[in-house]
Amino acid sequence: xxxxxxxxxxxxxxxxxxxxxxxxxxxxxxxxxxxxxxxxxxxxxxxxxxxxxxxxxxxxxxxxxxxxxxxxxxxxxxxxxxxxxxxxxxxxxxxxxxxxxxxxxxxxxxxxxxxxxxxxxxxxxxxxxxxxxxxxxxxxxxxxxxxxxxxxxxxxxxxxxxxxxxxxxxxxxxxxxxxxxxxxxxxxxxxxxxxxxxxxxxxxxxxxxxxxxxxxxxxxxxxxxxxxxxxxxxxxxxxxxxxxxxxxxxxxxxxxxxxxxxxxxxxxxxxxxxxxxxxxxxxxxxxxxxxxxxxxxxxxxxxxxxxxxxxxxxxxxxxxxxxxxxxxxxxxxxxxxxxxxxxxxxxxxxxxxxxxxxxxxxxxxxxxxxxxxxxxxxxxxxxxxxxxxxxxxxxxxxxxxxxxxxxxxxxxxxxxxxxxxxxxxxxxxxxxxxxxxxxxxxxxxxxxxxxxxxx
Amino acid sequence: xxxxxxxxxxxxxxxxxxxxxxxxxxxxxxxxxxxxxxxxxxxxxxxxxxxxxxxxxxxxxxxxxxxxxxxxxxxxxxxxxxxxxxxxxxxxxxxxxxxxxxxxxxxxxxxxxxxxxxxxxxxxxxxxxxxxxxxxxxxxxxxxxxxxxxxxxxxxxxxxxxxxxxxxxxxxxxxxxxxxxxxxxxxxxxxxxxxxxxxxxxxxxxxxxxxxxxxxxxxxxxxxxxxxxxxxxxxxxxxxxxxxxxxxxxxxxxxxxxxxxxxxxxxxxxxxxxxxxxxxxxxxxxxxxxxxxxxxxxxxxxxxxxxxxxxxxxxxxxxxxxxxxxxxxxxxxxxxxxxxxxxxxxxxxxxxxxxxxxxxxxxxxxxxxxxxxxxxxxxxxxxxxxxxxxxxxxxxxxxxxxxxxxxxxxxxxxxxxxxxxxxxxxxxxxxxxxxxxxxxxxxxxxxxxxxxxxx
Numbered sequence: 001x002x003x004x005x006x007x008x009x010x011x012x013x014x015x016x017x018x019x020x021x022x023x024x025x026x027x028x029x030x031x032x033x034x035x036x037x038x039x040x041x042x043x044x045x046x047x048x049x050x051x052x053x054x055x056x057x058x059x060x061x062x063x064x065x066x067x068x069x070x071x072x073x074x075x076x077x078x079x080x081x082x083x084x085x086x087x088x089x090x091x092x093x094x095x096x097x098x099x100x101x102x103x104x105x106x107x108x109x110x111x112x113x114x115x116x117x118x119x120x121x122x123x124x125x126x127x128x129x130x131x132x133x134x135x136x137x138x139x140x141x142x143x144x145x146x147x148x149x150x151x152x153x154x155x156x157x158x159x160x161x162x163x164x165x166x167x168x169x170x171x172x173x174x175x176x177x178x179x180x181x182x183x184x185x186x187x188x189x190x191x192x193x194x195x196x197x198x199x200x201x202x203x204x205x206x207x208x209x210x211x212x213x214x215x216x217x218x219x220x221x222x223x224x225x226x227x228x229x230x231x232x233x234x235x236x237x238x239x240x241x242x243x244x245x246x247x248x249x250x251x252x253x254x255x256x257x258x259x260x261x262x263x264x265x266x267x268x269x270x271x272x273x274x275x276x277x278x279x280x281x282x283x284x285x286x287x288x289x290x291x292x293x294x295x296x297x298x299x300x301x302x303x304x305x306x307x308x309x310x311x312x313x314x315x316x317x318x319x320x321x322x323x324x325x326x327x328x329x330x331x332x333x334x335x336x337x338x339x340x341x342x343x344x345x346x347x348x349x350x351x352x353x354x355x356x357x358x359x360x361x362x363x364x365x366x367x368x369x370x371x372x373x374x375x376x377x378x379x380x381x382x383x384x385x386x387x388x389x390x391x392x393x394x395x396x397x398x399x400x401x402x403x404x405x406x407x408x409x410x411x412x413x414x415x416x417x418x419x420x421x422x423x424x425x426x427x428x429x430x431x432x433x434x435x436x437x438x439x440x441x442x443x444x445x446x447x448x449x450x451x452x453x454x455x
Numbered sequence: 456x457x458x459x460x461x462x463x464x465x466x467x468x469x470x471x472x473x474x475x476x477x478x479x480x481x482x483x484x485x486x487x488x489x490x491x492x493x494x495x496x497x498x499x500x501x502x503x504x505x506x507x508x509x510x511x512x513x514x515x516x517x518x519x520x521x522x523x524x525x526x527x528x529x530x531x532x533x534x535x536x537x538x539x540x541x542x543x544x545x546x547x548x549x550x551x552x553x554x555x556x557x558x559x560x561x562x563x564x565x566x567x568x569x570x571x572x573x574x575x576x577x578x579x580x581x582x583x584x585x586x587x588x589x590x591x592x593x594x595x596x597x598x599x600x601x602x603x604x605x606x607x608x609x610x611x612x613x614x615x616x617x618x619x620x621x622x623x624x625x626x627x628x629x630x631x632x633x634x635x636x637x638x639x640x641x642x643x644x645x646x647x648x649x650x651x652x653x654x655x656x657x658x659x660x661x662x663x664x665x666x667x668x669x670x671x672x673x674x675x676x677x678x679x680x681x682x683x684x685x686x687x688x689x690x691x692x693x694x695x696x697x698x699x700x701x702x703x704x705x706x707x708x709x710x711x712x713x714x715x716x717x718x719x720x721x722x723x724x725x726x727x728x729x730x731x732x733x734x735x736x737x738x739x740x741x742x743x744x745x746x747x748x749x750x751x752x753x754x755x756x757x758x759x760x761x762x763x764x765x766x767x768x769x770x771x772x773x774x775x776x777x778x779x780x781x782x783x784x785x786x787x788x789x790x791x792x793x794x795x796x797x798x799x800x801x802x803x804x805x806x807x808x809x810x811x812x813x814x815x816x817x818x819x820x821x822x823x824x825x826x827x828x829x830x831x832x833x834x835x836x837x838x839x840x841x842x843x844x845x846x847x848x849x850x851x852x853x854x855x856x857x858x859x860x861x862x863x864x865x866x867x868x869x870x871x872x873x874x875x876x877x878x879x880x881x882x883x884x885x886x887x888x889x890x891x892x893x894x895x896x897x898x899x900x901x902x903x904x905x906x907x908x909x910x
Contacts, residue, residue, distance in 0.1 A: 097687045097794035098823075120691065142636045153634060155643070156611055169881040176792045179608060179822045179862040181597045181647050183878050183904070184886045188610070188643035192636050209693040232552045236575065238664040238731055276693055278737030279730070286731055337631045339552035367634045368553075407634040423638050426624040431639045433892040437885060449638070 001057040002037055005081070008049040013040040013087065024064060024082045028129075031072035031413050035062070035082040042087050044162060044170055044201035051199065051443075052168035054081055060446050063195035065106065065137025068129040070331055071412025073141065073194045077447045083199060085136060091115050092202070099207045100159055100176060105136030105200045112205075121207040124151035127408065136200040141410030142192035146243035146272075149366035153408060155191050157206045163190055163198035166439025176204060189434070194410050195445040197438040211274035214242070215284045215303045218311040219291045220265035224248060226295020227267035228342040231365045233290040234271060235338060239283045243272035244366030248345055251318055251362045254325065258317035265297045267345075269365065270315060272308075315362070322360060326375035328384065330391055335369040336403030347397040348372060355390040357383060369407035395421065411449045419451050456512040457492055460536070463504040468495040468542065479519060479537045483584075486527035486868050490517070490537040497542050499617060499625055499656035506654065506898075507623035509536055515901050518650035520561065520592025523584040525786055526867025528596065528649045532902045538654060540591060546570050547657070554662045555614055555631060560591030560655045567660075576662040579606035582863070591655040596865030597647035601698035601727075604821035608863060610646050612661045618645055618653035621894025631659060644889070649865050650900040652893040666729035669697070670739045670758045673766040674746045675720035679703060681750020682722035683797040686820045688745040689726060690793060694738045698727035699821030703800055706773055706817045709780065713772035720752045724820065725770060727763075770817070777815060781830035783839065785846055790824040791858030802852040803827060810845040812838060824862035850876065866904045874906050 006014050015024070015038040024038045036059070041047045054061050060080030067074050076082050085106030092102040096119050103112060109123070110131035116122055125138050126145035133143070139161075144153035151157070160174030173186035190198055221227040227246065234244060247255070247268040256262055271291060273283040284301060291299060302308045322329060336344050345361055352359040363371040372394055376387040395405060395418050405415050405422050420428060432450060435442075461469050470479070470493040479493045491514070496502045509516050515535030522529050531537050540561030547557040551574050558567060564578070565586035571577055580593050581600035588598070594616075599608035606612070615629030628641035645653055676682040682701065689699060702710070702723040711717055726746060728738040739756060746754060757763045777784060791799050800816055807814040818826040827849055831842040850860060850873050860870050860877050875883060887905060890897075 095792075095794070096691055098792040099690060100792075120693075142640075144634055148634060152611070155640065156607070165881075165885070169884070171881045171885060172879055173882055175859050176857045177790045177823050177859060177862070179599055179603060179790050179819070179824045180859050181861040181863050181865045182859040183647075183866065183874060183882070184652075184889055185597075185610065185643045185647055186882060186885060188640045192638075192640055197639075209691065209695070211693050235554055236551055236664065238575075238666050240664070275734070276737050276741055278740075279734030282731050282733030285733075335632045335634050337550075337553040337555075339550070364634070368632050369634045402631045404630050404632060404635050404637040406636045407632070408636050410636045411638065419638060424627055426620075426626045427628055427638070427641060429624075430620070430626060430641060430892060434639055434889060437888040437892060 001053060001059055004053045005037065005039060005050055008046055008053060009039055010042060013042065024084060025076060027067040027069040027072060027074045029070050029072040029075065029412065029414060031075045031077065033076035034079060035076040036079055038082045038084055040084055040087045044164065047164045047199055047201050048168050048170050050083065051164050051166065054443055055166065055168060055441055058441055058443065060443055062445050063199045065134030066132050068133040068137065069141065069412060070409050071414040073410055073412035073448050075413065077413060085134060094119055096121065098176060101205045101207055103135050103203055103205060105134060105203065107135050109133055109135060109138055116207060117210065120210050122210050123205050124157045124208055125154050135203055139191050139200060139203060140194050142408065144408040146245055146364055148364065149244050150240045150242040151208055155188055158187055158191060158203060159206050160204040161187050161190055161200055162202035163200045165198045166441060166444045171198065174204065178206060192410065194412060194449045196435060196449050197444065213277045213280045214272055214274040215280055215301065216308040216311050217271040217288055217291060217299065217301045219269045219271065219299045220263060220297040221267045222295045222297055223266035224345040225342045227269050230269060230291050230293060231338055231341065233293060234287055235366060237286055237290050239273060239286040241271050241287055241366065242274045243270060245270040245315060246362055246365035246370065247315065248361040250358065250360045254321040254360065255314040255317045258321045260314045260317050262314060263298050268314065270312065318362060322373060322375065325358060326377055328376040328378040330374040330387055332372040332391065332394065333363065333369060333407050333409045334372055334394065334398040334403055334405060335367065335407035336398055336401045338368045340401040340403065341365060341368060343401055344370065344397065348394060351390050351393045355386040357386050357390055367407065413448060416449060416451045456508060456514055459508045460492065460494060460505055463501055463508060464494055465497060468497065479539060480531060482522040482524040482527060482529045484525055484527040484530065484867065484869060486530045486532065488531035489534060490531040491534055493537045493539055495539055495542045499619065502619045502654055502656050503623050503625050505538065506619050506621065509898055510621065510623060510896055513896055513898065515898055517900050518654045520589030521587050523588040523592065524596065524867060525864050526869040528865055528867035528903050530868065532868060540589060549574055551576065553631060556660045556662055558590050558658055558660060560589060560658065562590050564588055564590060564593055571662060572665065575665050577665050578660050579612045579663055580609050590658055594646050594655060594658060595649050597863065599863040601700055601819055604699050604819065605695045605697040606663055610643055613642060613646060613658060614661050615659040616642050616645055616655055617657035618655045620653045621896060621899045626653065629659065633661060647865065649867060649904045651890060651904050652899065667732045668735045669727055669729040670735055670756065671763040671766050672726040672743055672746060672754065672756045674724045674726065674754045675718060675752040676722045677750045677752055678721035679800040680797045682724050685724060685746050685748055686793055686796065688748060689742055690821060692741055692745050694728060694741040696726050696742055696821065697729045698725060700725040700770060701817055701820035701825065702770065703816040705813065705815045709776040709815065710769040710772045713776045715769045715772050717769060718753050723769065725767065773817060777828060777830065780813065781832055783831040783833040785829040785842055787827040787846065787849065788818065788824060788862050788864045789827055789849065789853040789858055789860060790822065790862035791853055791856045793823045795856040795858065796820060796823060798856055799825065799852065803849060806845050806848045810841040812841050812845055822862065868903060871904060871906045
């Protein structure tokens with residue numbers, strides 16, 4: 001197979017050095033794997049040829065952007081070939097008249113945003129990893145970010161795809177228009193499929209005009225229930241914020257420990273609005289009105305870039321502080337209906353107290369999407385086991401609250417064993433059969449997303 | 456089978472009278488079919504049982520809302536059983552805190568909108584048929600309407616579905632949250648599948664807060680090219696209109712013939728903006744600035760309900776006038792990238808002139824989605840043949856302009872023979888295999904959407 005791949009790929013595009021196998025063997029999860037080789041294709045035809053060769057050899061293929069995934073979805077867990085799209089990273093075309101951009105899969109999200117800015121556009125998905133993660137990596141797990149509340153996640157911001165299935169078929173789906181009722185929606189089927197159905201070789205992205213102005217509100221509440229009631233009020237009025245972020249009391253304590261001045265409070269909301277300069281004042285007033293109410297402790301607003309950055313400082317200080325607190329972190333991104341947020345946070349506090357571990361909650365409250373961080377010392381076996389047990393309890397709680405296991409990180413290796421608790425057997429059976437349609441030999445990212453069949 | 460269905464369904468819920476077979480045998484296309492019987496299930500379990508019975512008997516099932524479909528998708532072309540959802544039409548629940556509504560499939564779109572209004576919400580899809588068509592019928596063809604440009608079509612406004620596949624499996628997909636990365640996106644796969652994959656028995660819909668205020672602009676241009684340039688300018692600035700509708704010169708002439716006073720012009724745009732009352736003026740000014748430019752003949756604006764209705768009169772007068780002009784009408788809804796609109800309209804004018812038939816174009820310019828109406832006398836064989844030939848030429852033109860056969864009406868019986876020109880064999884093969892996964896016996900709406908396999 002390696003000989004065949006060497007023939008298919010240009011010189012220097014097949015890495016077999018053990019050092020490369022290490023570098024391409026991990027992602028932002030605790031998982032590792034060792035590939036036989038790393039392929040760096042330069043165009044879709046090379047991807048077609050290498051998938052066909054791997055199919056003949058029954059060799060697993062793991063697609064890889066830049067490995068920022070948190071669930072092990074880009075780890076070559078079953079060995080085989082890693083296909084890294086770092087040499088297919090061109091911005092093919094910006095088409096402002098049709099509000100679209102055509103990109104290769106390996107383009108970095110942040111590079112796209114910088115290229116779009118002079119044209120007055122942006123692409124909506126803005127994961128925290130935007131400066132490092134690739135467009136196709138974003139698409140593979142239906143990535144979102146704070147802006148999703150107003151502008152949607154990947155699913156709402158893609159017009160069409162070109163992809164190579166597990167049989168080596170090059171498929172085009174969707175198109176160049178925002179509307180379409182012409183056949184089954186294969187585009188959305190591939191988005192969020194974590195490289196298990198096809199390898200994306202090109203994407204046509206829907207662009208959004210950049211707002212003229214943005215303003216921020218930081219609101220502190222006595223407790224989570226007060227903040228959650230404010231979220232419901234904000235979401236029930238016509239001005240949709242472009243961010244509605246949440247931090248719990250543990251997260252707030254961490255921010256204060258990190259030197260951020262904050263009045264004592266049980267929960268924080270960061271609310272942003274954007275739009276035309278003339279409309280901004282009205283929008284800001286509308287969300288401030290909604291943010292005010294029972295349990296409000298303090299409310300600050302900012303319109304200038306510098307003042308806004310100062311309000312966001314508490315949120316930005318969080319990640320470094322988390323690392324100081326404990327070396328081990330299980331970083332989940334559960335999602336529940338917005339009205340169930342108080343029950344979710346109260347339940348997680350109970351689980352943390354029972355298990356004797358620290359859990360920090362923050363995230364995208366407007367979508368009910370909360371990043372649950374379970375902190376522990378990996379060298380401490382009892383603490384690691386407690387964290388693992390607490391995680392199971394968190395998932396059970398989320399499902400009891402009509403939520404889902406993941407809002408924007410995906411399932412990968414981390415959560416596949418939990419999937420049968422979230423998805424009933426009938427739907428899971430359809431997913432398995434769809435997997436078989438796209439990838440009859442099961443060579444695309446085996447061991448990810450779908451659980452092992454029972455028995 | 457009829458005996459078995461009689462056992463499954465409540466008394467009076469299985470219609471076998473020839474009169475009923477006629478009533479449930481047509482839709483808003485020229486097609487007709489005759490069902491063996493019409494089933495009126497009252498809950499999902501009855502749907503499961505009747506699909507299982509039909510599967511055993513290898514009997515076709517055609518799901519039916521209210522028959523407003525324009526492509527024959529709800530016609531029992533192969534006989535069998537029509538399943539009409541008129542007795543599953545409850546609005547199960549409005550949940551304002553989570554911005555969602557749970558509905559049965561047969562609920563009328565307009566009834567939903569009226570129930571939502573007091574809560575301050577609406578559901579985005581607003582097909583012209585909204586007062587007669589059902590939610591699940593809308594979902595089956597990914598229906599849109601004027602508001603799609605700002606608020607999206609069905610695909611962007613559904614959180615989850617319950618549906619019965621062709622094997623009689625009751626499947627739940629999606630959920631109650633706006634974000635999700637938990638398994639393959641079966642929800643979007645069912646939306647737009649025209650009853651060929653599953654029968655929808657419940658939908659969880661994403662709601663949008665009603666804007667406080669709306670304003671309209673009517674702009675007339677010397678020619679289509681001038682109007683198209685204005686569309687591009689409107690779409691390139693940050694205020695997204697909630698409608699951006701187009702009428703060509705033939706449509707304008709019809710409106711004038713219908714008694715609407717309009718200065719002579721080659722094309723008309725209706726632009727609407729909505730939002731908070733305080734922001735409306737700024738939004739209106741922004742779209743007016745964008746609408747002005749080379750080729751503008753006249754521009755009128757209106758904020759009051761009555762004044763807005765008067766501006767929309769030209770558009771409303773169109774349908775009755777079309778009926779006067781010719782008894783036969785092929786009503787297509789092609790979609791092209793917005794920048795290709797001038798080429799589309801110019802090309803259609805050429806096709807109309809060559810074929811000696813009248814073609815009237817209007818529709819949702821902001822999405823590049825144009826309703827192309829080919830007018831002819833069905834009794835005149837030569838004219839009917841010309842219309843048919845012109846239609847083929849229109850489709851060829853649309854595909855050459857990187858467009859799609861349908862923006863919001865779907866494929867049904869009308870366009871299935873054209874699908875292989877729009878979708879390459881590899882993607883079509885995947886669609887056929889997905890169909891087989893959901894409906895291995897091919898009992899769900901046979902003869903629709905997917906073309907007969909070649910040979």
